[in-house]
Amino acid sequence: MEPIYEKTKQKEDRLLRISRMLFDYKNNILPPWQPLQRDPRTCCHHHLHEKIELLYFIEGTVIFRIDGVPYTCNPGDFLIVNPFEPHSGVTSPECDIVRYYAFNLDCNLLKKLPVTRLSELFDPLLSGSAAYPHTLPATDPTGKIIRAELEAILATVQTRNAELYQIASVCRIFAALGDPIVAPSGGGTRSADFVRRCILYIQSNDPRAVSLEAISRSFSYNKAYFTTLFRKHFGVPFTDFLNRYKIENAHALIRGGNRNLSEVAQRSGFNYYAYFFRKFKEVSGMTPGEYVTYCDRLEKK
Numbered sequence: 001m002e003p004i005y006e007k008t009k010q011k012e013d014r015l016l017r018i019s020r021m022l023f024d025y026k027n028n029i030l031p032p033w034q035p036l037q038r039d040p041r042t043c044c045h046h047h048l049h050e051k052i053e054l055l056y057f058i059e060g061t062v063i064f065r066i067d068g069v070p071y072t073c074n075p076g077d078f079l080i081v082n083p084f085e086p087h088s089g090v091t092s093p094e095c096d097i098v099r100y101y102a103f104n105l106d107c108n109l110l111k112k113l114p115v116t117r118l119s120e121l122f123d124p125l126l127s128g129s130a131a132y133p134h135t136l137p138a139t140d141p142t143g144k145i146i147r148a149e150l151e152a153i154l155a156t157v158q159t160r161n162a163e164l165y166q167i168a169s170v171c172r173i174f175a176a177l178g179d180p181i182v183a184p185s186g187g188g189t190r191s192a193d194f195v196r197r198c199i200l201y202i203q204s205n206d207p208r209a210v211s212l213e214a215i216s217r218s219f220s221y222n223k224a225y226f227t228t229l230f231r232k233h234f235g236v237p238f239t240d241f242l243n244r245y246k247i248e249n250a251h252a253l254i255r256g257g258n259r260n261l262s263e264v265a266q267r268s269g270f271n272y273y274a275y276f277f278r279k280f281k282e283v284s285g286m287t288p289g290e291y292v293t294y295c296d297r298l299e300k301k
Contacts, residue, residue, distance in 0.1 A: 022098075047086070
């Protein structure tokens, strides 16, 4: 049986991470975290990141929201999510099966490639002064080029020279996409400044030292105002976002080979293992030990 949720075997510092998503509602084949979602049709929880994400839809219909704007995606369609754009997705009630791929491209790593053109593209994307259009229909000629490159990446992902193939394909993808659209008057294409500052603060500080009080103080806001502003831009309370961020760090440590769960909890920002255990299960849909078993099983494939 095809894996229901698989991240390809890649180091955490790879420029490209691929997730294959399968939702088979008729046979109750779902990702391990999905049953915990409030909406049983949720296929992508509300989140954001500093990567650019290409979503390629294979089967079924998905309604994705980017910054609150809905996009209906059908087989063959692409969706482009720019850095720091909040997004989420739900599957159509009429669909028994939904399949799609998520290609996450690390802009900061891509900027380091010896390709001047890429640096010129990603600086405005990361600053929020420019963005790619979100939709890319199946009939779009650019979509055909990108589809061919993504399928080439999938075909070579486990080969010895996979990273070289990926770099070549990524360069061709962005050559096909062309320049991102610059916002009028040089302003941001969205409320990206607040989002970027929040992400930067969380990433640049010891996770055990990050708190609502500390981050509010860094913005010179009172907690009530910061809480309201954060929820407006991120779609979730600050504490929920922070816990999910910490658990995603724990996922990365475990995928990277760390099997000392007490150490994983500490390095992820949790002072108490019991609290880490509870939040891990809430976010992941499985216990830390079950996630270790899950990752070990993927490694053997």
